[in-house]
Amino acid sequence: MAANTAAVSLTVNGKPVTAEIDPRTLLVQLLREHLRLTGTHVGCDTSQCGACVVHVNGKATKSCTVLALQLEGADVLTIEGLAAPDGPLHPMQEAFRENHGLQCGYCTPGMIMTAVDMVRRKGHDLDDHTIREQLEGNICRCTGYHNIVKAIAAGARAMRGSSATSKAAE
Amino acid sequence: MYAFTFHRPQTLRQAANLLTKNDEAKLLAGGHTLLPTMKLRLAGPPQIVDLSLVEGLAGIEQSGRSITIGAMTRHNDVSNSPVVQQAIPALAKLAGMIGDPAVRHMGTIGGSIANNDPNADYPAACLGLGAIIITNKRRIKADDFFTGMFSTALEPAEIITKVSFPIPKKAAYQKFRNQASRFALVGVFVSKRGSEIRVAVTGAGANGVFRVPSFEEALKKRFSPKSLEGMSIPADGMNSDIHGSAEYRAHLVGVLARRAVAEAIGK
Numbered sequence: 104m105a106a107n108t109a110a111v112s113l114t115v116n117g118k119p120v121t122a123e124i125d126p127r128t129l130l131v132q133l134l135r136e137h138l139r140l141t142g143t144h145v146g147c148d149t150s151q152c153g154a155c156v157v158h159v160n161g162k163a164t165k166s167c168t169v170l171a172l173q174l175e176g177a178d179v180l181t182i183e184g185l186a187a188p189d190g191p192l193h194p195m196q197e198a199f200r201e202n203h204g205l206q207c208g209y210c211t212p213g214m215i216m217t218a219v220d221m222v223r224r225k226g227h228d229l230d231d232h233t234i235r236e237q238l239e240g241n242i243c244r245c246t247g248y249h250n251i252v253k254a255i256a257a258g259a260r261a262m263r264g265s266s267a268t269s270k271a272a273e
Numbered sequence: 274m275y276a277f278t279f280h281r282p283q284t285l286r287q288a289a290n291l292l293t294k295n296d297e298a299k300l301l302a303g304g305h306t307l308l309p310t311m312k313l314r315l316a317g318p319p320q321i322v323d324l325s326l327v328e329g330l331a332g333i334e335q336s337g338r339s340i341t342i343g344a345m346t347r348h349n350d351v352s353n354s355p356v357v358q359q360a361i362p363a364l365a366k367l368a369g370m371i372g373d374p375a376v377r378h379m380g381t382i383g384g385s386i387a388n389n390d391p392n393a394d395y396p397a398a399c400l401g402l403g404a405i406i407i408t409n410k411r412r413i414k415a416d417d418f419f420t421g422m423f424s425t426a427l428e429p430a431e432i433i434t435k436v437s438f439p440i441p442k443k444a445a446y447q448k449f450r451n452q453a454s455r456f457a458l459v460g461v462f463v464s465k466r467g468s469e470i471r472v473a474v475t476g477a478g479a480n481g482v483f484r485v486p487s488f489e490e491a492l493k494k495r496f497s498p499k500s501l502e503g504m505s506i507p508a509d510g511m512n513s514d515i516h517g518s519a520e521y522r523a524h525l526v527g528v529l530a531r532r533a534v535a536e537a538i539g540k
Binding site: 125165173 | 455
């Protein structure tokens, strides 16, 4: 095993983080194992399922396929940072709750982070076709897509004018 | 993953020096091929040279009759670039067909080309448009760049900095996806620029991306899908696996070339 470590400084959910890590540490490992932010999940570990999606500099990114060391100076937003700790849920989270856009819930954090990014890229009026196409990189093995699609359409509308939009897009 | 030492150079020269000093070092661009390969322990470079802090490697510009794309430009930025959409819509569309939205936020054109995966999309665009691959040392024609599956004309310590695409009169890309992986089972890129016709195929060939001279000749007479009617290519040298036989892939080359030409002429 390598004795070598390296330092990286980045921002996670608005807080500065500096870590001395094994160079092999993936972003998802930094989040889950070092920072104990376990909302971001590892599903396939092969960049296919999307359970690990977080935002890096405002863009949806598969955190299982990025080395933490690649992110010097980057701004990372995870599911934990989407809404204020004591405040109401982010409109997209609320839409998933309201529409029951989950069954087991394992894929949900990645689905929500992808959905918020989808709104940034595609706007607030999302038709089913667009949503399904844009979910290509997120897999729900409960096959609960129908309610997920409904939740994203509703969440996208609810994000219109909400301050959370700009926060997540930062 | 096997252990490695991580280097984060600030300049291209530092990156090249690190490669010169470390024979087995690998460049890390977006990492969406290299990292999965390392996780599977199919690759175990002792040194990683990360390009994320090197300035000036990303960006898109049009100059005269060509579009130049920096090596670290992400697929998503190519796909959404008004400049590319206007000048070479087929290239913007191709970039938007790679992977999924999150993958396109990280994956880079330089990484894709340097890796030369036999199923990758960008090699077809480079060969199909007659691109020039620009490195820290020289300019390499796409025709000379792709030298076989996962191999290129790049020398040790040579780093792709930009890719320059001449703007075609007409072009289109058709991709037949593997239903599971979504990679190109076969992809065909066609273009017409003056009298120069190019037909480039990815996914099908056991040696990676290749041109189809017989199709190009036929299209010189008339750039229409009709010119390719009934035409196919030999199954020799085609990939053959559980996803499709060599004969099937050879057949798809003809089908997709006709569809691509039809798309290029707006039919």
